[in-house]
Amino acid sequence: MEGWKKTACVLCGNGCGLEVLVENNRIVKVRGDQDSPLSEGYVCRKGLNVAYHQHNKDRVLFPLKRVGDRFERISWEQAIKEIAEKLKDIVGQYGPKALASLAGGGEFSFLSIPFLIRLVRRLGSRYHYSAANQEFAGRYWAHGLTFGNQNIQMEADFEQSDMLLLIGKNPLMSHHFPQARRKLTQMAKDPNRLLVVVDPRPSETARIADIHLPIRPGTDALLLKAMIAIILDQGLYNQKYLDEHTEGFDQIRSWFSGFDVQGALRVCELEYPVVLKVCRELAGRRSSILDDLGILMNRHSALVSYLIVVLLALCGRIGVPGGNYLLGGGSRPVSKE
Ligand code: SF4
Incomplete structure (x- = not known):
C-alpha cells in the first residue's frame, strides 16, 4: 500500500476528508481532500498530524488480556470468542439491563461508537455511557x-x-x-x-x-x-x-x-x-x-x-x-x- 490514499480523519466528529501519502506502510504526508463533500479540502492541525496518532508507540494494536497483574497478548479470535461468551452469560443470567456500554470521546472512538451502541441495542440494552453524560x-x-x-x-x-x-x-x-x-x-x-x-x-x-x-x-x-x-x-x-x-x-x-x-x-x-x-x-x-x-x-x-x-x-x-x-x-x- 504505497502512494496517495484517500481516508478520513477520526480525531473529532467532523470526519474531514484526508489524503495521506503512504511509504513503507507509514503515513509520511497529509493534506485535505478537495473531493470530500463535507470538508472540501479543509483540515485542521490535528488532522494534519494524524500520523502521530496512527504510528504512536503507545497505541494498542492487538487484544490484551489481564492475567494476574499484567496483560498478555491474545489473538483476535480468542478475544472475540471470550467476550461473546461473557456477554451471553451476563444477558442469560441477569437480563439485558445488566449490560451497558461506555465510550469516551477521545481519539479514534468516533469511528467505533455507532457499532458499539448498535451491538448493545441488539442485545436488548438501552444503557450507553460516555463523556456526553456529563457534558450534555x-x-x-x-x-x-x-x-x-x-x-x-x-x-x-x-x-x-x-x-x-x-x-x-x-x-x-x-x-x-x-x-x-x-x-x-x-x-x-x-x-x-x-x-x-x-x-x-x-x-x-x-x-x-x-x-x-x-x-x-x-x-x-x-x-x-x-x-x-x-x-x-x-x-x-x-x-x-x-x-x-x-x-x-x-x-x-x-x-x-x-x-x-x-x-x-x-x-x-x-x-x-x-x-x-x-x-x-x-x-x-x-x-x-x-x-x-x-x-x-x-x-x-x-x-x-x-x-x-x-x-x-x-x-x-x-x-x-x-x-x-x-x-x-x-x-x-x-x-x-
Ligand atoms: S481535521 Fe480537525 S476538524 Fe477535521 S475531523 Fe480531524 S480533528 Fe476534526
Missing part, C-alpha cells in the same frame, strides 16, 4: 421536556443563516462543525451577515465577531431570560409560529413579565442597548443559535438549555431554513424481555 445532561433534560425526546439534538443551519449567535462556544479552536474556521471567517467578513459571540473571554471566535457580549461568567441564564423578556416586551416575537408550532406558551409567559431586565444585565455586566440590538437582530433575521460546553459545563446548564429553546421558538427559528433544526431521536432498544 442539562441539554438532554431540556430537550426531553421541550421536544419530547432527550436524544434529540439541535443544530444550526447557519450556512443559510444571516445571523449566528454563539453562546459558550469557540469553534475557531474547538470546531464542532465541518470547516468551522473557514465558514465563520467567511461569515464575519460578510457585511450582510452577523456573528455574535457570548463569551466572558475575548476568545478567538469573539475576536472576529461583529458583536461580542463579554458576559460575567455563570450569568448566561439571566442574559437569556432578559432577552426573552425584551423580545416579549417589545413585541418582537413570532406569534404565528408560536400558534402553529408550539403549545403551552401561555403557561410560561408570566415567568418573564415584569422581569427586571436592566438589573439582570447589570449582574451580567452587559450594556442594555447592545443586548437590545442583539434581540432585534435575532428576531428579525434568518438567525440561529449554537451553544456548547462553555455553558453546558457551567452553572444552570439545564435552565440555560431550556431558555435557548424558548428563545428560538419565540423568534420562530426552529425547523426553518437558516434556523435551528432537530436531529436524531434515537431508536428504541430491541427488547428481549
Whole structure:
C-alpha cells in the first residue's frame, strides 16, 4: 500500500476528508481532500498530524488480556470468542439491563461508537455511557421536556443563516462543525451577515465577531431570560409560529413579565442597548443559535438549555431554513424481555 490514499480523519466528529501519502506502510504526508463533500479540502492541525496518532508507540494494536497483574497478548479470535461468551452469560443470567456500554470521546472512538451502541441495542440494552453524560445532561433534560425526546439534538443551519449567535462556544479552536474556521471567517467578513459571540473571554471566535457580549461568567441564564423578556416586551416575537408550532406558551409567559431586565444585565455586566440590538437582530433575521460546553459545563446548564429553546421558538427559528433544526431521536432498544 504505497502512494496517495484517500481516508478520513477520526480525531473529532467532523470526519474531514484526508489524503495521506503512504511509504513503507507509514503515513509520511497529509493534506485535505478537495473531493470530500463535507470538508472540501479543509483540515485542521490535528488532522494534519494524524500520523502521530496512527504510528504512536503507545497505541494498542492487538487484544490484551489481564492475567494476574499484567496483560498478555491474545489473538483476535480468542478475544472475540471470550467476550461473546461473557456477554451471553451476563444477558442469560441477569437480563439485558445488566449490560451497558461506555465510550469516551477521545481519539479514534468516533469511528467505533455507532457499532458499539448498535451491538448493545441488539442485545436488548438501552444503557450507553460516555463523556456526553456529563457534558450534555442539562441539554438532554431540556430537550426531553421541550421536544419530547432527550436524544434529540439541535443544530444550526447557519450556512443559510444571516445571523449566528454563539453562546459558550469557540469553534475557531474547538470546531464542532465541518470547516468551522473557514465558514465563520467567511461569515464575519460578510457585511450582510452577523456573528455574535457570548463569551466572558475575548476568545478567538469573539475576536472576529461583529458583536461580542463579554458576559460575567455563570450569568448566561439571566442574559437569556432578559432577552426573552425584551423580545416579549417589545413585541418582537413570532406569534404565528408560536400558534402553529408550539403549545403551552401561555403557561410560561408570566415567568418573564415584569422581569427586571436592566438589573439582570447589570449582574451580567452587559450594556442594555447592545443586548437590545442583539434581540432585534435575532428576531428579525434568518438567525440561529449554537451553544456548547462553555455553558453546558457551567452553572444552570439545564435552565440555560431550556431558555435557548424558548428563545428560538419565540423568534420562530426552529425547523426553518437558516434556523435551528432537530436531529436524531434515537431508536428504541430491541427488547428481549
Ligand atoms: S476538524 Fe480537525 S480533528 Fe476534526 S475531523 Fe477535521 S481535521 Fe480531524
